[in-house]
Amino acid sequence: MIGLAIDTVDRVFLTYKVQWGRNMKSRIAMLILSCLLFSGCALTRGEVDIAVPEITNPDSSVVVKLTEISDRRVFEKNPRKANIPSLKDGEISDSSVTKRAVARKRNAFGAALGDILLPKGRTVEAVVREALVKAL
Numbered sequence: 001m002i003g004l005a006i007d008t009v010d011r012v013f014l015t016y017k018v019q020w021g022r023n024m025k026s027r028i029a030m031l032i033l034s035c036l037l038f039s040g041c042a043l044t045r046g047e048v049d050i051a052v053p054e055i056t057n058p059d060s061s062v063v064v065k066l067t068e069i070s071d072r073r074v075f076e077k078n079p080r081k082a083n084i085p086s087l088k089d090g091e092i093s094d095s096s097v098t099k100r101a102v103a104r105k106r107n108a109f110g111a112a113l114g115d116i117l118l119p120k121g122r123t124v125e126a127v128v129r130e131a132l133v134k135a136l
Helices: 001-016 021-038 088-093 124-135
Strands: 099-107 112-117
Touching: 088 112
Parallel strands: none
Antiparallel strands: 099 112
């Protein structure tokens, strides 16, 4: 793999008639490889677990009763605006995915790329309920 990267660097140097030593070519090849290996892919689906922080409630407070937490987001296949919920590959009819969806990855031009979901077994409703119970 490193040999291929060095050959690529050699071709670039020959094209632009740059005369550098083998050591410099190796460094540039390693730089190219490390950029490729350590860069994340925005096109794939990612998972993130949202941890709700512990909050100390005041000694005297008002009683609040949560009766129902419901996720009423409406997903669209190709929305015109970035604030409208959507999923990659139009998986909006699969409720096991939509209940876990929290975000979309976007490029510099605003085009939707990959999804960000909660881990399996967690839903947006459960995270919101947990946050409200701890906060109130």
